[in-house]
Amino acid sequence: MTEERAGSTVRGQQGVLYNLSILSVGQVISQLTNLAALIFLGDFLGAHWFGVVQVGVAFMSYALIIAEWGMMSLGIREVSRFDEPRQVFDYARQHTGLLALQAVVVLGAGLVILPHLPFYQHAPVVFLLYLATVLPQIYTQNWVAMGIERMVCVGTSRIVRSLTYALLVLVVLRPAVGFAGQPAHHWVPIFFLVAMAVSNLVVNIPLARWFGRFIHPRWPQRTEAVRRWRETGTVGSNVIVLRVLFNIDILLLGSLAAPAVAGSYAAAARIIFLLVVAVEVLWAALLPRLSRLAKSSRVDFLRSFNLYLGLVLVALLPMAVGGFLVGVDFIDFVYRGKFPSAGPVFQVLACSYSMLAVAMFLGNTLLSEDRQKMYFLPLAAGSLTAVVGVSLLAPRYLEQGASWAMAMAHGLLLVILLIINRHKFKAELGRFLLWLVPALAALVVVVELLSSHHVLLRVAAAGLAYVLLAMRPVRRYQARMRPTAADHS
Numbered sequence: 282m283t284e285e286r287a288g289s290t291v292r293g294q295q296g297v298l299y300n301l302s303i304l305s306v307g308q309v310i311s312q313l314t315n316l317a318a319l320i321f322l323g324d325f326l327g328a329h330w331f332g333v334v335q336v337g338v339a340f341m342s343y344a345l346i347i348a349e350w351g352m353m354s355l356g357i358r359e360v361s362r363f364d365e366p367r368q369v370f371d372y373a374r375q376h377t378g379l380l381a382l383q384a385v386v387v388l389g390a391g392l393v394i395l396p397h398l399p400f401y402q403h404a405p406v407v408f409l410l411y412l413a414t415v416l417p418q419i420y421t422q423n424w425v426a427m428g429i430e431r432m433v434c435v436g437t438s439r440i441v442r443s444l445t446y447a448l449l450v451l452v453v454l455r456p457a458v459g460f461a462g463q464p465a466h467h468w469v470p471i472f473f474l475v476a477m478a479v480s481n482l483v484v485n486i487p488l489a490r491w492f493g494r495f496i497h498p499r500w501p502q503r504t505e506a507v508r509r510w511r512e513t514g515t516v517g518s519n520v521i522v523l524r525v526l527f528n529i530d531i532l533l534l535g536s537l538a539a540p541a542v543a544g545s546y547a548a549a550a551r552i553i554f555l556l557v558v559a560v561e562v563l564w565a566a567l568l569p570r571l572s573r574l575a576k577s578s579r580v581d582f583l584r585s586f587n588l589y590l591g592l593v594l595v596a597l598l599p600m601a602v603g604g605f606l607v608g609v610d611f612i613d614f615v616y617r618g619k620f621p622s623a624g625p626v627f628q629v630l631a632c633s634y635s636m637l638a639v640a641m642f643l644g645n646t647l648l649s650e651d652r653q654k655m656y657f658l659p660l661a662a663g664s665l666t667a668v669v670g671v672s673l674l675a676p677r678y679l680e681q682g683a684s685w686a687m688a689m690a691h692g693l694l695l696v697i698l699l700i701i702n703r704h705k706f707k708a709e710l711g712r713f714l715l716w717l718v719p720a721l722a723a724l725v726v727v728v729e730l731l732s733s734h735h736v737l738l739r740v741a742a743a744g745l746a747y748v749l750l751a752m753r754p755v756r757r758y759q760a761r762m763r764p765t766a767a768d769h770s
Contacts, residue, residue, distance in 0.1 A: 311443035312555050313491035322469065323548055323616055325454065328392070330466045332544025333403045335551065336535035337470060339528040340400075341411035346524050348387040348415040349758025350518030351379055355509065356646065358572050367662045373425045375501035379509060382413040382500075391415075399536040409469035419718040426484050431491075434484045445491035446472055449597040515653045518693055522657065525664035526637060526690055528555065530683040533671045538679055546680040548620040548628035549612055550695030556600055556638045571649040586646055587707045588762040593642055595755055596608045597635045598717065599724055600745045603740065604631020606728045610760075628686045636695045643698040648704070652759040655701055656677030709761050716754035 322330050356376050363369050391412040395401050401408055426434045449472035458465045489495040501509070531550065534543040567589055572580040604611075608631055609624030616623065640663075645657045670686025680686070727743040 303328045312558065314443040316552065316555075318447040319548075319551055320615060321433045321451055321454075323544070324619065326465060326469075328544040328620070330540070330543035330544075332540030332542065333400070333407060334466055334469050335405045335531055335542065336543055337402050337411045337546035339535070340398075340408055341414055341470075341473075342413050342528060343524055343532075344387055344391055344415050345523070346520050347416055347517075348384045349380065349517075350383055350519075351518075351520055352376060352383070352509070354492040354520070355422045355513050355514050355560045356757055357428045359607065359646070360425060361430075361572055363577075366492065367756070369425070369429060370496065375420065375494055375497045375505065376509070377422070377714070377769060378498035378500045379506060381419045384419050386412050387415050388412065391698035400532075400540075402542070403540055404466055406467050407470055410474065410692075414470075414474060414477060416551060417481060417690070420485060421477070423489055425488055425496065431487070434487050438480045438483040441483045444475045445479045446476035449475065472626040496621055507607055515657060516648065519653060519656045519660055522660040523641070523644075525552070525666055526639075526660070526687075526694065527663070527668040530666050530671050530675075530687050534680070534683055535721035536677055537675050542679050545622050545689065546626055546683055548616055549608075549623040549680075549684075550630055552612075552615070553604060553627060553630045554726070555571045555636050556597065556634045556669060557641065561641070563644065563661070567649075571646070575650045582650075583707070584762055587710045588759065590639075590642060590753070591710055591758055591762070593639065594714065595717065595751060597638055598721060599744065601632045601635035602721055602724060603743060604628065604635075606725065607736055607739055611740070612682065614736050616644070622680050626680045629681075629684035629688050633657075633691045636688075637691040638692065640695040640698050643695075643702050646702065656698075659697035659701065662697060663690045666690040666693050707762075709758065713758040716757070717751055721762065722751035723750050741770065 322334065326334065335712045356373070360372060363372065392409075395408055395412065396405075396407075423435050423438055426432070427437075451467065454465060454468055454472070456465070457468050463471075474750055477673045485495060500506070528550070531543055531547050534546055567585075571582060572584060574585060606627035607630045611626040612620065617641050641657075644659070647656045667687055667690035670689055674686050675681030676682075723746040724743045727746045728739050731739045731742055
C-alpha cells in the first residue's frame with residue numbers, strides 16, 4: 282500500500298449531518314424492504330414456521346454478537362482517531378484476525394450447545410444455518426468504513442444486503458420450495474447468508490481500492506491482542522447483555538410456548554424493533570465525531586450530545602404515542618388479520634422499544650467517553666428483569682405477558698441511565714421537550730377525530746399535524762444548541 286494510493290483522503294471530509302443523512306437513506310430503504318420480506322414470510326410460512334424462523338433469527342443475533350464481542354465498536358472508536366492510512370490498514374488486518382478466531386470458537390461452541398436447546402428440535406437445519414453466519418461476519422468490514430467516515434459505502438452495503446435478501450424471499454422462495462428436497466423454512470437462512478456475502482463486497486472492494494489491497498486476517502502481537510480483548514471485555518459484555526433486552530422475549534417464547542406464539546409475538550416485535558435499529562444507525566454516524574469531541578472539547582461534546590438527544594426524542598415520542606393509539610389497527614392491516622394477538626403486543630412494545638432506543642443512546646454516549654464500564658450494571662439490571670419477567674408472565678399470559686415484562690425491563694434501564702447521565706443534560710433540552718407538548722397533543726387529537734377512517738390515513742394525518750407543529754421548536758432548539766466549528770473539524 283502506498284501513501285499516494287491511500288492518501289490523506291482516506292477519511293471522508295463530510296459533516297456529521299451528511300453522514301447521518303446517508304445512513305438514514307440507506308436505513309429507510311433497507312427497513313422497507315425488510316418489512317416487505319417479513320410480511321411475506323408471515324403469510325407464506327404460517328404462524329408455526331414463521332415462529333421457528335424468528336427464533337432462529339434471535340439465536341443468530343446472539344451468535345453474531347458473541348463472535349464479534351465488541352470488536353467492531355472498539356474498531357470504529359480507535360480507527361476514528363488514526364491519522365495515517367497505514368495505521369488504519371494494519372489495525373484492520375489485526376482486528377480481522379481476532380474476529381476470525383472468535384468466529385471459529387463460537388461456531389465450534391454452537392455446534393456443541395445447539396442440540397441441547399429446547400427449540401432446536403423444531404428445525405435443526407435452520408438453526409445450524411443461522412449459526413453459520415458467524416463466518417461471513419469475519420469479512421463484514423463496515424466498521425472500518427465507519428471509522429474513516431466513508432458512510433456512502435456503509436449505507437450502500439445496508440441497502441444491498443436488504444434488497445438481496447428481500448428479492449430472494451419475495452421472488453425466489455416460492456419456486457425454490459422443494460428444490461434439492463429443501464422446504465421453505467430452510468431457504469430463508471440460506472438467502473440471508475447469500476445477502477451477507479454480497480453486501481460485504483460492497484464495502485470490501487472500495488476499501489481494497491483505498492488501501493491498495495484487501496484486508497485479510499493477520500494475527501496481532503500477543504500484547505496487542507490482549508489489550509484489545511481487555512478493551513472489548515466490557516464492550517462485548519455490554520452488547521451481549523443489551524441483546525437480552527432486544528429479543529430474549531422471542532427466544533424464551535420459543536422455549537416456553539409453541540412456535541406459533543413466538544411467531545405471533547415476533548410479527549409485532551420485528552416491526553417496532555426498527556426504532557432500535559434506527560438509533561443504532563444514528564449512533565454509527567455520531568460515534569466517530571463524539572469520540573473525538575470527548576477527547577478534545579468537553580463543552581462541544583455536551584452541546585452535541587444534547588442536540589442529538591433532542592432530535593432523537595423528536596422522532597421517538599410520536600412513535601411511542603402513535604404506536605400505542607393505532608397499534609391494533611395497524612397490525613391488523615399489515616398482516617391482514619392473520620396475527621390478531623399481535624396488535625396489543627405492538628401497542629406495548631411501541632412504548633417499550635422507544636424507551637430502549639433512548640436508553641441505548643445514553644449508554645452509547647458512555648462508550649464514546651471511554652466510560653463503557655458504567656453501562657454494564659444498568660444493562661444487567663434491565664436484562665435480569667426481562668428474563669425473570671418473561672419467564673414468569675409468558676407461561677400464563679403468552680405474548681401479552683412477554684410484552685409487559687420487556688416494558689418493565691426497558692423502563693428500568695432508561696431510568697438508571699438517566700440518573701447516570703443527569704449531569705450532561707442542559708436546561709434547553711427540558712424546555713425543548715415542553716415545546717413539543719402541543720405537537721404531541723395535536724397528534725392524539727387527530728388520531729381520535731379520525732378513529733373511523735383507515736389506519737393509514739390516521740397515521741398520515743396525525744404525523745403531518747405533529748411535524749407542522751414541531752418544526753418551529755426544532756429549528757429554535759437547533760439554533761440554540763448548534764455546536765461550534767470544532768464539531769465539524
